Amino acid sequence: MAKIEKGSWVEIKQVVLQPEERAQNLPEDTKQTPYVMRMSGFLTADAELGDTVTIRSLIGREHEGTLVTLNPSYSHSFGPTMAELLHIGIDEEAK
């Protein structure tokens, strides 16, 4: 696997609580899943995906976790056009 260089912007993942360690009174579906954290930061040493690594966050704190993504990005968008919305406020009857 390719080496990811120290200083790269990456994302880590960490299981914070196993299902059996979680809070009481959770709905059935949630109860069966672990409580998971993700966070982005700068890698503090060369590593590969899947390694346990340390990152330095934007405010300089260090966090440990499994390296899951190189260069995590935001790709949320306006989504595919919902034609239903286009008629609103234009068609006489939809005013």
Added chain:
Amino acid sequence: MSQRDNSYAAVMARSNEIMKASVGMDYDDYVISPIAFDYERMMHDTGYTHAEIVKIQSETKVGNTPLFELKRLTEAVRKISEPGKGARILLKDEAANASGSFKARRAALSVFEAARKGFKGVVAATSGNYGAAVASQANQRDLKCIVIQEVFDSRGVGQPEIIEKGRKCEAYGAEVIKLTVGPELFYIHLLTLEQTGFFNASLYTPFGIRGVETLGTEIAEEVRIRYGKDPDAVIITHAGGGNLTGTARGLLAAGADKTRIVACSVDLSGLHMASDTDFNKKSFTTGHTGFGVPFATWPDRADVPRNAARSMRYMDEYQLVTQGEVFFVTELLTKLEGIERGPAGNTSLTAAITMARQMDRDQIVVVQETEYTGAGKHHNSQLSFARENGIKVYVGDPAENVPGKTIVLPERLDQVRGKAQDLESLKLSYLRNAARRHPVQAWTDEDISFLAQDIKSTPEWVRANLPTD
């Protein structure tokens, strides 16, 4: 050196001491009983005058936002109303605050207080807008910021609006801790406060709520100058209740004591807020009944020992709207009024349409906020995501909306009807919640007087409606 025990149980058990250190105030000073406390003294002890809050906020690009008259929308409502009906609709453009929402008012005073007390950073646990607000304010006061956010389900999927809110926090340079669904967010919050020694910029401290008061005062003052009277009703999107509490307190401080205070939430009844599968079946991330009803009927479920946001103290009415109605109105605002704005303000705008229709033409109804919009935080993003997740989206009768199953966009404005929630049953539910914390048999006169004030009622009414498990 001995290691602290950071297990879930151990950290939760240290909750009180962590809170004390991180808010810089001792809630025990105000406690009267397990349910009652001296709310007004707690608010007063923040120590800031109204003028000081205005000044602090103006230093960091907060407040003094425009108040627009929505002329074409008012006209459209008048067309579908009975003769003589159709109140004037005004909109307070809170998107103009730094970070794009009224939450900047709430963050401004907290962050100022954190800096004044010498904290090096601030921590906020939030669904998003507030995180961006705290991060934006922290930048301007040279403090570090950590935002703790519930972002995704167990598949790692988050809905577009939540992702956008997280992006905005990170854009301001905050450390964003992104979590899966669950109340254990509070555990991470406590742990983070303890590890960093940062200030707890909770949404629910007296500083946060007092910061919102300027919003109510600005509305009262400007409506008086422009229309020569007080607003007849102010509609306020309600989740945790701080928006309503602060705005209502500001209106009252300005002497607008006849103005009707109307809460509004998107009806998401039937969806469980801590459910991993329901998480992405809702198309609103705040301003909905999943927060609104629990917080109105028992405010002391927040991340501080006593919540300064107590909406039932001030509320005269509580309107519900459907997801489809809000999306329809969002689109109308864009097309008729020429402004694009985000979901939270459009929620109260939707209720305002229903109310304006029933009110007289010479009356004034104020929608007290807008929020920013953009990729993710947009009705097209949310609707297309809903469709991808199996929600049926169609045009029809909004009465067919079923949270988590269908989103029905009205065909015409006269189908935007919303519905009023019965306030009396919310008050009864509040009393039952109080009884769960402290048995009715132990309630003193002082408790009853606190409870009455806390739900804008009388001790006689409370006595006549004591819960009997």
